[in-house]
Amino acid sequence: MDKLSLNQRAALLSIVMLVVGLLVWELSIPAQKAVGELTEYERLTGGGAPKAGVPPPSQVLAKAWEQLSNPFYDAGPNDKGIGIQIGYSIYRVLTGYLMAALVAIPLGFLIGMSPVAYRALNPFIQVLRPISPLAWMPLALFIIQDSEASAIFVIFICSIWPMLINTAFGVAGVRKDWVNVARTHELGPLKTAFTVILPAAAPTIVTGMRISIGIAWLVIVAAEMLVGGTGIGYYVWNEWNNLDLTSVIFSILMIGVVGMLLDAAFGQLQRAVAYAE
Amino acid sequence: MSKSFLSIENLTQRYPDGQGGELTVFENASFTVEEGEFVCILGHSGCGKSTIMNILAGLAEPTSGAVIMDGQEVSGPSLDRGVVFQNYSLLPWLSTLANVTFGVAARHPKWSRAEVREHSLKYLEMVGLKGDVVHRKPSQLSGGMRQRVSIARAFANHPKLLLLDEPFGALDALTRGTIQDELLKIWRGSNQTVFMITHDIDEAILLADRILLMTNGPYARVAESVEITIPRPRNRTAIVEHPNYYAIRNHLVQFLGIRSRELAGQPADGGMQRPARVHIDLTAEGEAEEAEPEPSGARTPPALRAVNI
Numbered sequence: 001m002d003k004l005s006l007n008q009r010a011a012l013l014s015i016v017m018l019v020v021g022l023l024v025w026e027l028s029i030p031a032q033k034a035v036g037e038l039t040e041y042e043r044l045t046g047g048g049a050p051k052a053g054v055p056p057p058s059q060v061l062a063k064a065w066e067q068l069s070n071p072f073y074d075a076g077p078n079d080k081g082i083g084i085q086i087g088y089s090i091y092r093v094l095t096g097y098l099m100a101a102l103v104a105i106p107l108g109f110l111i112g113m114s115p116v117a118y119r120a121l122n123p124f125i126q127v128l129r130p131i132s133p134l135a136w137m138p139l140a141l142f143i144i145q146d147s148e149a150s151a152i153f154v155i156f157i158c159s160i161w162p163m164l165i166n167t168a169f170g171v172a173g174v175r176k177d178w179v180n181v182a183r184t185h186e187l188g189p190l191k192t193a194f195t196v197i198l199p200a201a202a203p204t205i206v207t208g209m210r211i212s213i214g215i216a217w218l219v220i221v222a223a224e225m226l227v228g229g230t231g232i233g234y235y236v237w238n239e240w241n242n243l244d245l246t247s248v249i250f251s252i253l254m255i256g257v258v259g260m261l262l263d264a265a266f267g268q269l270q271r272a273v274a275y276a277e
Numbered sequence: 278m279s280k281s282f283l284s285i286e287n288l289t290q291r292y293p294d295g296q297g298g299e300l301t302v303f304e305n306a307s308f309t310v311e312e313g314e315f316v317c318i319l320g321h322s323g324c325g326k327s328t329i330m331n332i333l334a335g336l337a338e339p340t341s342g343a344v345i346m347d348g349q350e351v352s353g354p355s356l357d358r359g360v361v362f363q364n365y366s367l368l369p370w371l372s373t374l375a376n377v378t379f380g381v382a383a384r385h386p387k388w389s390r391a392e393v394r395e396h397s398l399k400y401l402e403m404v405g406l407k408g409d410v411v412h413r414k415p416s417q418l419s420g421g422m423r424q425r426v427s428i429a430r431a432f433a434n435h436p437k438l439l440l441l442d443e444p445f446g447a448l449d450a451l452t453r454g455t456i457q458d459e460l461l462k463i464w465r466g467s468n469q470t471v472f473m474i475t476h477d478i479d480e481a482i483l484l485a486d487r488i489l490l491m492t493n494g495p496y497a498r499v500a501e502s503v504e505i506t507i508p509r510p511r512n513r514t515a516i517v518e519h520p521n522y523y524a525i526r527n528h529l530v531q532f533l534g535i536r537s538r539e540l541a542g543q544p545a546d547g548g549m550q551r552p553a554r555v556h557i558d559l560t561a562e563g564e565a566e567e568a569e570p571e572p573s574g575a576r577t578p579p580a581l582r583a584v585n586i
């Protein structure tokens with residue numbers, strides 16, 4: 001045991017925990033009777049219909065195998081592959097998120113650079129920020145009149161705050177010495193913003209972007225449950241209505257995996273812009 | 278007087294003292310620096326040297342007073358005034374080389390990438406940084422190496438006025454000597470003016486044409502301007518043999534040790550505070566009064582002719 005590195009030992013422990021967890025889960029679920037073994041009475045009272053019991057992991061794995069081996073099939077509005085559903089969700093998240101970044105980062109720059117702008121905008125930010133993004137949904141649906149665009153709007157509104165606040169905070173906190181270096185070299189305001197302030201504040205800005213993408217991914221599931229049609233959130237809800245708990249559990253896991261990948265991508269970006277003082 | 282290259286007139290700096298009152302760092306400080314002159318300023322920590330330098334650089338606005346360079350009032354930073362900051366102020370996300378090319382490219386916007394790079398490498402090499410080191414980030418350098426990068430960045434731009442805030446503070450004696458020599462070489466080969474803050478008396482005597490002495494704050498004063506009457510080129514080891522060396526050194530030590538405290542804390546009473554000119558020369562026969570071998574702590578040792586102008 002001593003010869004394994006810390007990482008190897010941790011990985012080993014993870015696998016053990018996974019296997020034990022799955023085993024306990026598998027064993028704790030009573031096997032369902034096959035249809036042939038049902039009595040007349042059971043058949044009449046509906047006992048034969050798949051009970052909304054929690055499926056064992058073996059079934060979830062089988063489902064995952066089935067879904068992931070053909071993720072992009074499209075058999076009508078209520079039957080699309082998991083890949084297509086996730087694709088829709090990611091598309092909405094990225095669209096809303098990018099629009100938010102385009103607003104939040106320049107605005108955050110302005111707020112960070114100018115104490116007047118900071119004070120003027122602060123009350124609005126303080127009031128708007130704590131609003132649950134889903135609370136905007138009815139208003140968005142009414143004004144935009146389009147469920148797709150409303151979902152994107154909700155993503156926009158929920159991802160804007162962490163980026164805005166972190167950008168403002170990062171820009172305001174840029175060391176005066178570095179700005180002075182730009183000043184003694186007679187750099188103009190735009191050049192200073194791009195060559196000194198942006199790289200100096202980048203770690204804080206990217207942290208805000210990472211928080212935002214996490215929130216956006218949390219919110220899209222709920223938003224899609226509300227607006228319906230397509231997307232992973234709708235898929236979960238739809239499978240729940242079909243009482244297909246295997247699919248529900250499978251899609252929950254997929255939501256987790258995609259969220260993790262999005263976060264990892266921003267983690268990578270964070271490392272790229274980090275610097276040691 | 279207004280014909281001087283650099284003229285500091287009635288410079289006053291006050292800060293809120295954090296308890297509702299005011300802290301006057303210095304008041305009505307006035308002195309001049311000639312073109313091509315090498316001036317060092319000596320004073321205890323906290324007396325306001327960096328504050329004066331930031332004002333000269335155009336980075337800070339004095340509470341009142343003016344700085345006039347080349348007949349024009351300094352109203353902001355300029356590439357004509359290169360600064361080596363006390364804390365190096367390197368950009369930590371750029372490599373060592375990029376920290377220097379950053380400045381060179383700003384100075385010479387028309388130069389090609391290769392020219393900028395070559396020029397920067399030359400100056401990095403001059404301060405003893407070459408090879409792999411130039412691709413490292415400042416955080417991967419020692420304190421002395423960072424200071425050298427900062428020196429290279431300022432020197433590479435050939436500003437008319439070089440403002441150096443304790444540029445050699447973090448260097449070991451050997452590197453310090455080499456870079457002092459390089460600085461002198463650059464300065465001699467150009468008609469750059471150098472204004473340098475230092476805590477090291479021997480360094481000041483070696484480098485400067487004139488040393489400005491500051492009293493302690495608050496109400497610090499640039500009290501004296503001591504001419505270094507030792508001919509150039511000066512040599513680190515030979516300089517101590519010069520008859521004026523110890524006389525000047527003793528005067529400086531005595532000022533910093535005793536008089537900087539005694540003269541502290543006197544408001545200017547509205548008058549222009551010009552430094553007294555001190556000329557110590559034991560070689561010029563007849564003109565110089567006798568040197569007192571060990572200044573006894575008197576306010577003005579008799580050996581010195583302190584002439585107020």
Ligand SMILES: Nc1ncnc2c1ncn2[C@@H]1O[C@H](COP(=O)(O)OP(=O)(O)OP(=O)(O)O)[C@@H](O)[C@H]1O
Pocket residue numbers: 292293302320321322323324325326327328329363494
């Ligand atoms: N922004 C500021 N606000 C208030 N007081 C300040 C400010 N900047 C400097 N001071 C005060 O001004 C005085 C002079 O500071 P300065 O940095 O010029 O000293 P210095 O002579 O360069 O010292 P050192 O040799 O330690 O670098 C100090 O007493 C300091 O507390």
Ligand SMILES: [Mg+2]
Pocket residue numbers: 326327328363442
């Ligand atoms: Mg200082």
